Amino acid sequence: MKHRRTILPCGFQEEALITAALEEADATLQRAVYTHMHQCQACCEVFEMYRSLNQTLTRLQDTSTLEVSLRQAQDKLAQRLRPKPVVRLHCCRMLSAVGELCIAVSERGIPLVAWPEKATQLLSTLTAQGRVEVQEDGEELHARVTELHAYLAGTCDHLHWPLDELFVRSPFQHDVLRVTAEIPYGAVMSYQGIADALGRPHAVRAVAQALRRNPLAIVIPCHRVVGRTGHLTGYAGGLERKRALLAHEGIPLVARSAGVFIDRERMYVGWRAERAYCRPHCPSLTTITPGDTLLLSLRAITAQHNFVPCDVCHPEEASVGDPR
Numbered sequence: 001m002k003h004r005r006t007i008l009p010c011g012f013q014e015e016a017l018i019t020a021a022l023e024e025a026d027a028t029l030q031r032a033v034y035t036h037m038h039q040c041q042a043c044c045e046v047f048e049m050y051r052s053l054n055q056t057l058t059r060l061q062d063t064s065t066l067e068v069s070l071r072q073a074q075d076k077l078a079q080r081l082r083p084k085p086v087v088r089l090h091c092c093r094m095l096s097a098v099g100e101l102c103i104a105v106s107e108r109g110i111p112l113v114a115w116p117e118k119a120t121q122l123l124s125t126l127t128a129q130g131r132v133e134v135q136e137d138g139e140e141l142h143a144r145v146t147e148l149h150a151y152l153a154g155t156c157d158h159l160h161w162p163l164d165e166l167f168v169r170s171p172f173q174h175d176v177l178r179v180t181a182e183i184p185y186g187a188v189m190s191y192q193g194i195a196d197a198l199g200r201p202h203a204v205r206a207v208a209q210a211l212r213r214n215p216l217a218i219v220i221p222c223h224r225v226v227g228r229t230g231h232l233t234g235y236a237g238g239l240e241r242k243r244a245l246l247a248h249e250g251i252p253l254v255a256r257s258a259g260v261f262i263d264r265e266r267m268y269v270g271w272r273a274e275r276a277y278c279r280p281h282c283p284s285l286t287t288i289t290p291g292d293t294l295l296l297s298l299r300a301i302t303a304q305h306n307f308v309p310c311d312v313c314h315p316e317e318a319s320v321g322d323p324r
Contacts, residue, residue: 008042008043009042010036010043012036012040012043016029017046017047018050020047021054022054023054033047086131086132087111087126087133088132088133089104089106089112089134090106090135090136090138091103091104091105091112091141092136093116096148096149096152097152097153097248098241099241100115101114101115101116101217102119102120103141103144104119104123104141105141105144108164109162110162110164110216110219111165111166111167112166112167112215113148113215113216113218113219114217115217118215118236132166147159148218151218152218157186158185159219161219163216166215169213170210175198176207177211177220180211180214180220180221180222183221183225184270184294184300184303185221185299185303185304186249186250186296186298186299186300187294187295187297187304188224188230188262189293189294190225190226190227190293191204191211191225191226191227191234192204192228193293193294194207194225195207196290196291197291211234212234213236214236217236218245221245222235223235223237223245224246224249228290229261230261230262230264230295231259231260232253232259232260233259239260249297249299250297250298250300251267251297252267264295265323265324266297266323268296268297268300268301268315268323269294269295270295271288271294272291272292272294273292276308279313279315279318279323280323281313282312282315283312283313284312284313
């Protein structure tokens with residue numbers, strides 16, 4: 001390899017630096033180069049420049065890394081293009097105390113409990129993509145319908161169903177629905193509270209959108225999520241159904257000129273993480289965060305045996321139905 005014979009300002013030959021950087025120098029020249037660089041910072045920088053260039057050229061000549069990346073990209077594309085297995089759903093419509101509902105059952109659990117318009121939209125999208133095959137009736141479907149009727153009739157307060165997340169759109173929606181599913185029967189939480197609980201306090205609008213697209217109405221109780229002031233708002237089934245579901249669970253409501261609100265004065269304040277509850281004006285509530293705040297009805301306190309009374313305000317001593 002023929003190098004340039006350029007004399008550097010310090011008097012050292014650039015050719016010698018290049019030869020050493022390319023690892024082509026014999027032991028004597030290499031020793032001379034390193035001895036000189038120990039005394040000359042300018043030549044050190046020139047040497048590092050040529051060594052870096054040599055390393056870059058060596059990597060470009062190595063096709064193995066490129067082949068690995070190309071194979072990974074091909075595998076990822078093939079995985080996306082691979083047809084997803086068809087999910088067989090047993091579906092039916094049922095008339096309930098809060099109107100007509102569509103319910104579906106798959107091999108993995110319950111993927112859908114929704115009002116007819118939303119159910120049609122969700123099912124038609126996946127049917128057009130060839131991802132679902134809809135069938136009517138089914139033994140398990142009838143059992144779930146019976147259980148949902150019992151829930152809405154007030155003879156049970158939980159639906160312990162295995163859920164199929166077939167219609168859940170994103171990891172964020174999954175997280176929102178997970179927190180919502182933890183809101184106890186007879187309790188409410190705010191949109192702001194859910195955003196805080198997820199560590200995303202500014203994502204209130206995104207939380208509302210995720211709940212508006214909830215494919216599992218009633219089962220994942222998005223009707224128990226209200227505005228920060230207790231205002232009933234934002235329900236896919238309509239505010240009248242939201243009001244009916246909350247009243248059914250014993251949550252006191254009050255009508256005002258601005259709409260329907262939770263009657264906070266007749267609710268206990270629950271600590272979501274600590275599983276304790278207070279009167280609405282307890283001094284200890286100055287430290288509670290939105291993400292830890294639940295409003296609990298008397299029915300919720302009765303049903304949730306793991307909530308303990310606050311040792312500051314002693315809510316267990318309040319009059320029945322009047323936590324004040």
